[in-house]
């Protein structure tokens with residue numbers, strides 16, 4: 388008998404017909420899963436791809452999608468992927484993140500599978516606007532400020548990026564790659580490529596890196612959870628892979 392857990396994605400997958408799929412079922416991992424993934428190593432998986440292939444085996448259903456495979460999971464937003472990794476850890480280790488209520492002092496457990504069952508009424512924003520602190524060297528659209536737009540990144544962005552050796556070796560190139568894919572507008576620049584992103588001033592660059600992390604990780608990093616005393620608490624979680 389395999390243990391199965393119902394879960395809810397923080398954002399969800401929207402299919403080509405515009406239907407949103409958030410509710411799913413994940414089963415526990417077995418030694419066989421790990422072994423079979425090792426055998427298919429010839430495909431030259433990177434770590435991301437391996438995690439994705441493993442999740443695709445374990446997710447039995449997602450909304451009304453006819454089947455869940457690596458291809459459909461590639462379209463997941465990064466926030467959903469981070470959540471699925473958190474869920475994987477919770478399903479397979481049984482560990483629950485704990486937090487202390489600042490009002491009454493009680494210790495509470497967070498239930499990862501139902502963390503996003505009832506979402507905030509406001510929809511999660513999958514893109515945001517920004518205004519660069521300096522904007523030197525870029526053409527502003529009007530006025531003096533360089534404004535732009537950033538989109539949440541998806542699983543496939545990371546998988547293609549992990550194939551780039553330069554990005555694997557250097558954190559700066561890694562973020563240049565991510566920002567090139569997620570910044571959709573930057574002043575009056577016609578194309579946003581690595582050339583444009585790598586010419587940003589250090590201050591503008593770190594501003595965009597912070598914004599990127601907030602946009603993509605904020606959803607699963609900072610969670611509102613009720614305590615039995617009635618207070619609503621903001622819980623800060625550490626993400627998978629973080630110390």
Ligand SMILES: [Zn+2]
Pocket residue numbers: 488489490491492493614615616617618
């Ligand atoms: Zn409390």
